[in-house]
Amino acid sequence: MRREAKECKQCGRTIYFDGICVSCRAENERNRILALSQEEITVAIGQICREIEEKGKLDRESGLFMKLLDYRDIDTSEIAETAWKKNLFHPCEMYKDAPDHVIVAMMEKIKQDDIPSMLANRLLRCLAVRGGEEVFKLFLELEKNPRKWQEKLYVSPSRYAVEGGWSFDGEGRKLRTNFDKCYPMVKGTAEKKMRSPVKIGTRTKEKCLRCGCGIVNLMEIDGRDPRLDFLGIDSVVKAKCCPNCFEFSEGDYCRYTIDGESEIVYAEDAYEMEDYLGERGLAELTSNTYVLGERPVPPRYAADWEGGSSIGGFAFWIQDCDIRLCPDCGKPMKYLAQIQWDTVLDAMEGNAYIEICKDCRIMAVLHQQT
Ligand SMILES: [Zn+2]
Ligand SMILES: [Zn+2]
Ligand SMILES: [Zn+2]
Incomplete structure (x- = not known):
């Protein structure tokens, strides 16, 4: 049966049901969370803790928790305390601001040899999110002397x-795998895009050696803009790839x-591919009008479904978190930017991710979808 095409009542895009589209719904929810007062946030945190206490899990309120974390960067110490008492370790982000005594107890637990590996897996995730000097030293020790x-x-x-x-290299030197600031990419105009220090999808004259599609700069970043000081890049850099x-x-x-x-580094076993995107897709991608937002947002702002495109902060990994090792120096690269693919190519899915190793002047471009 053919579904009937309708219009989203909010933005007008084509959908196949009555009402508003997924991205408008996400936007409304984000605006609702952004408008919450400090008192309302306290009440919401209480609600989250109550569910953990009563059910020993975070289920009904888990969406609320993730959104408060992503959009408002809430202090999670009370939630961590409650979760720890209930032996609850998922989602690991609950432990972002876990109090010292919780972390000390967790570290004691994971130092043991005979805990189930499933539990070790969960504890490692929670400790990683919390971070800090003590956790770093412990991870280093666990890496050297595996339990x-x-x-x-x-x-x-x-x-x-x-x-x-964060992570550390073979010599045990700590390094960051994320930038601590985040800026969103927001809707602008073609004219504003010309002046934006970050642009998504700009054309080049090159053609892909694998499929013949036009090569684009998936993202063009002018690090000299004061907003982008946190990147420590004082020139224009282009993440080039075949879209x-x-x-x-x-x-x-x-x-x-x-x-x-x-310059694109083609893998040696690059095989021929068909150009599914074509000139039409290329035109759509390169005509988007996203520009760099004026103000920074919390680091996890885009780490959510429909999180949009952003530079810095944390990504929304649709599959597993995938920080690549630099092909030149072998150290973990640094996550740089995310592009929500369907915001620039309507029929496409998933996210594009850009990572960077500034030491070797190399960038990685990855794609994930469900
Ligand atoms: Zn809509
Ligand atoms: Zn190609
Ligand atoms: Zn490198």
Whole structure:
């Protein structure tokens, strides 16, 4: 049966049911959370703690918790305290501001050899989100002297740490895998986009060697804008890729120079692909009018369904958090930006992610979808 095309009552985009579209619903919910007063937030935190206390899980209020965390960056110490008493470790973000005594107790637990690896997995995630000097030292020690539970885990503590935006290299030096500030990309006009220090999807003259589609700068970033001081990039950098086939690859890389040029690094086993995007898709992608927002937002602002596109902060990983190791120096790269694909290409799904190693002047471009 063919579904009848209708219009979203809020934005007018084509949908196949009565009412408003998914992204308008998400936007309304975000605006509601952004408008909450401090008292209302306190009440909401109480509500979240009550569910944890009564049911030993976060279910009905879990959406509320994630949205308060993402859009308002709430202090989670009370929630962490309550969750710890109930042995609840999911979602791990509850432990972002866990009090010291909770963290000390958690660290004692994970130092043991004989805890189930499933529990170790959960504790590692919670500790990673909390971070801090003591947790870093512990992770380093666990990496050097793996406990028995490690045998059944796929990755080691340094890979868990990236969920909290940090990690360490082979020499035990701590490094950040996230930038601490975040700016959203917001709707502007074609004219404003010309002046925006961050642009999504700009054309180049190159064609993809794999599929022949036009190569784009998925994101063009002018780090000299004062808003972007936190990036520590004092030139224009371009994350260049083929918008058609990067979705099907394992992740593409490009090298950039400080004079604003970039060169795609094709994998040696690059195979021929069909150009599904075509000129029409390319035109749609490059005609978006997103511009850099005026003010910073909380670091997890875009780490949500329909979180939109943003630079800095945390990503919304549709699958697992995927911080790549730099192909040149082998250290974890730093998460730089996210593009919500259907906001620039209506029929597409998922998110594009850009990561950077400033030491080696290399960027990675990845795509994930459900
Ligand atoms: Zn809508
Ligand atoms: Zn291609
Ligand atoms: Zn590197």
